[in-house]
Amino acid sequence: MSRIYNFSAGPSAFPETVLKQAQQEMLEWRDSGMSIMEMSHRGKHFSIIAEELQADLRTLLAVPENYKVLFLQGGASAQFSLVPQNILNGNTKACYLNTGAWSDKAISDAKAYCDVVVSVSSESTSFTTIPGAATWNIDKQAAYLHYTSNETIHGVEFHSCPDSQGLPLVCDMSSNILSRKIDVSQYGLIYAGTQKNMGPAGVTVVIVRDDLMGHALKTVPPVFNYAEQAKHQSMLNTPPTYSWYLVGLVLKWLQEQGGVEAIEEHNISKAALLYQAIDRSTLYSNPVEIASRSRMNVPFILADESLDKPFLAAAEANGLVALKGHRLLGGMRASIYNAMPVDGVLALIAFMAEFERTH
Numbered sequence: 001m002s003r004i005y006n007f008s009a010g011p012s013a014f015p016e017t018v019l020k021q022a023q024q025e026m027l028e029w030r031d032s033g034m035s036i037m038e039m040s041h042r043g044k045h046f047s048i049i050a051e052e053l054q055a056d057l058r059t060l061l062a063v064p065e066n067y068k069v070l071f072l073q074g075g076a077s078a079q080f081s082l083v084p085q086n087i088l089n090g091n092t093k094a095c096y097l098n099t100g101a102w103s104d105k106a107i108s109d110a111k112a113y114c115d116v117v118v119s120v121s122s123e124s125t126s127f128t129t130i131p132g133a134a135t136w137n138i139d140k141q142a143a144y145l146h147y148t149s150n151e152t153i154h155g156v157e158f159h160s161c162p163d164s165q166g167l168p169l170v171c172d173m174s175s176n177i178l179s180r181k182i183d184v185s186q187y188g189l190i191y192a193g194t195q196k197n198m199g200p201a202g203v204t205v206v207i208v209r210d211d212l213m214g215h216a217l218k219t220v221p222p223v224f225n226y227a228e229q230a231k232h233q234s235m236l237n238t239p240p241t242y243s244w245y246l247v248g249l250v251l252k253w254l255q256e257q258g259g260v261e262a263i264e265e266h267n268i269s270k271a272a273l274l275y276q277a278i279d280r281s282t283l284y285s286n287p288v289e290i291a292s293r294s295r296m297n298v299p300f301i302l303a304d305e306s307l308d309k310p311f312l313a314a315a316e317a318n319g320l321v322a323l324k325g326h327r328l329l330g331g332m333r334a335s336i337y338n339a340m341p342v343d344g345v346l347a348l349i350a351f352m353a354e355f356e357r358t359h
């Protein structure tokens with residue numbers, strides 16, 4: 001067996017030690033006599049897994065008491081529609097920052113439920129910038145301000161928490177949650193699919209401040225109603241138990257790495273190494289303004305498009321896979337989430353230099 005370096009944007013690379021632990025516990029979890037997949041979600045064994053999952057995420061992100069942490073289904077995509085339905089609370093307007101493909105998607109889905117005020121858009125720069133806060137048009141009557149902290153496709157990241165001018169701040173944190181320190185108390189609501197930086201696909205984390213819950217539209221199905229799910233520890237129906245378990249293992253792995261602060265240092269240096277290599281070369285380039293470059297997703301293009309295919313083929317032959325860019329942008333993209341070891345980044349950099357030398 002030989003495991004490769006997987007630069008996929010999601011589902012994405014897992015910490016190898018977590019996969020090994022899951023393998024070890026596959027047939028029997030602790031002394032339960034059964035696999036997690038076979039357990040009742042309300043039984044005593046799974047209750048331990050669920051409680052530890054909740055506690056570990058709260059600890060890692062220092063979630064304050066007045067927030068609930070929910071584990072839902074439907075992906076971040078479902079939240080594009082569920083956020084307005086749950087927290088508009090009679091309001092007809094919501095503000096959105098449009099900084100890339102994912103905020104664009106959130107905006108178009110929200111339009112079914114409210115008047116969307118696009119407070120700023122960087123579309124005119126092909127989503128390579130984050131326009132300064134002074135240029136944002138924030139409507140103080142709106143129910144909330146929504147933004148995407150890391151644009152997985154365009155490779156643009158907010159490196160500080162935006163000033164929502166008093167509105168509850170809502171964030172799609174799917175592709176950089178747990179990669180850097182955040183102050184949860186600055187947010188009204190945070191949501192994230194788990195398959196980028198927290199585990200396998202199938203779970204959506206929603207962290208929501210208590211006062212924003214309880215005013216959902218009557219048409220919202222109970223399993224998508226934050227207050228209902230909070231009342232039932234996210235077990236209004238059968239949760240994806242095995243995915244919860246795997247997310248739990250990834251959180252314990254992250255604690256062993258020293259938590260969010262330690263992994264952030266690691267992520268800063270991995271990203272710096274890769275961007276330096278790109279900026280030094282004449283073959284590769286990254287279009288994003290330096291101050292807004294993502295630490296998680298690094299898109300880059302080759303000066304000669306006809307080299308794309310040979311680049312990808314040679315990369316794969318060298319054990320470096322899933323580097324093809326998103327179909328919207330073309331080119332390449334290296335996703336270097338928490339689980340990507342620095343050795344993987346160094347191997348990519350060495351390969352890129354060798355490819356440039358020989359082409």
Ligand SMILES: *Cc1c(COP(=O)(O)O)cnc(C)c1O
Binds near residue numbers: 010077
């Ligand atoms: C991947 C991603 C999504 C969509 O996630 P799904 O789980 O496929 O719904 C939404 N927002 C961001 C920022 C993402 O990276």
